[in-house]
Amino acid sequence: MCSQEPECFVFAFHGPSASTRKYFCYMWKSGTLKIKNSTGITSGYNLRGCQFKKPCFDEVYEGLKFSNRPYETVQTENPDQCREKCRQDQHCSFYTYYNEGSKCELKFTMPIPTPTFQRMDEVFSGFSNNLDEDFGSGEVCPSQLYRDKQLEGGRYPIKFSAISAQHCQALCNIYPECQVFKYYRNYVKGPNCYMKSETRLISEVITEHQGVTSGRVQKGCKVDFSWKNDVVNGSLSGSAFNVTVKADLECKKACNDEPNCLFYLYVSMNHPAVKHRGKCYLKRDLTLPRPNVFPRPGTVSGFVMNC
Incomplete structure (x- = not known):
């Protein structure tokens, strides 16, 4: 993470304390790393002098829970099957397995900036x-957009910032829970790409809405990245x-x-x-997965393997 963050010069990784029971990664823009003994802390410098390569995460963390909200929960017989389920799902960034109930939670981090x-x-x-354009499979998804229109029904709680409606549609196609989206063309600043995941609230009714471009998630095709040329x-x-x-x-x-x-x-x-x-x-x-980490007996967590 420090090597991905342009302003990070040195970092310190803190294990859980009795008061917080959380893990933290602190980063500093400048300074000299003074070496001294400190239990539960690991420190170092960034590695930006080397060409950054996609890291290999193959370690399994027993007794740790990645508490981010899952996009899918399934039953598996053991942690190895849960890890394999995550590895085979292109949306999965990391997972947590619960021994009690044999529950496997699949979780997501947006893999593009x-x-x-x-x-x-x-x-x-x-x-x-x-x-990285390795999202989806087959032919490139065709552009299917409703200009100055929106799909009715409920709130759009998932928010991102996009440079175009095509960019917003690509984010929707990558995000595992997105069903429909709308892009505000005239927003000056802030999130302008809104998504909705609750299918029961999505209406087939399309209404006029000036300045908005809407669309639905596209499945069974390769995500269109032509917007990166804009x-x-x-x-x-x-x-x-x-x-x-x-x-x-x-x-x-x-x-x-x-x-x-x-x-x-x-x-x-x-x-x-x-x-x-x-x-x-x-x-x-930062495009690396960044789970919220807590100690919890009876759990096993890990990242999707890129080795």
Whole structure:
């Protein structure tokens, strides 16, 4: 996590205390790591000097519960079967197995970056062409969108930030519980991609709604990532790990050529802030699964294996 976070210089991992019973990972932007004995704490530096590779998580954690809400709960005979169930499900990021009741909870973390998008003049942003596209199978999902319309029924409690309706649809197709979504085209800042998972509340009635593009989840096809080629007017939030002066068309290429870059921001030569003009900010975000971890006897937890 520290190596993925652009501003992290050193970290300290704390085991559970008698008061909190939680695990914590603390990160610092700068400083010197002073070595001293401290029970229950592991510290270190980031590894950004190396090309970041997808980590291999194959360890099983007995007596630990990953408390995030599951998107699916199934019965399995043992923890090994639960782990295998998670490994075979493309949505599953990590799992927790309960010995009592033989319950297996499958859990999810969005595996692609979802920085907040804010519309701004003379600022341009986009995503790297190197984003992982291994979601779904078969032919690429066709674009099926309802412009200036929305599907009626209930609230849309799941929220993300997207640069386009196609981006919002891709997030819906990746998110395991999404059934329908709506994208607010004119939002200036904040979440603009809303999803709903409760099928019983979804109506077939489609009503007019200016500024909204809606759609349904698409299954049995490969998620469309064509939106990552878009360059949009606005800013994608996140800490930059590299800042250079580039021409506008060179900034996206610089992001594509840098394996650690997930998205970028370019400030035009017409921007009112003179000191930022012509600057290209290469950025990344945390995409590793980040479960809430608690000690609990009788449980076994782990991550999907990428080994």
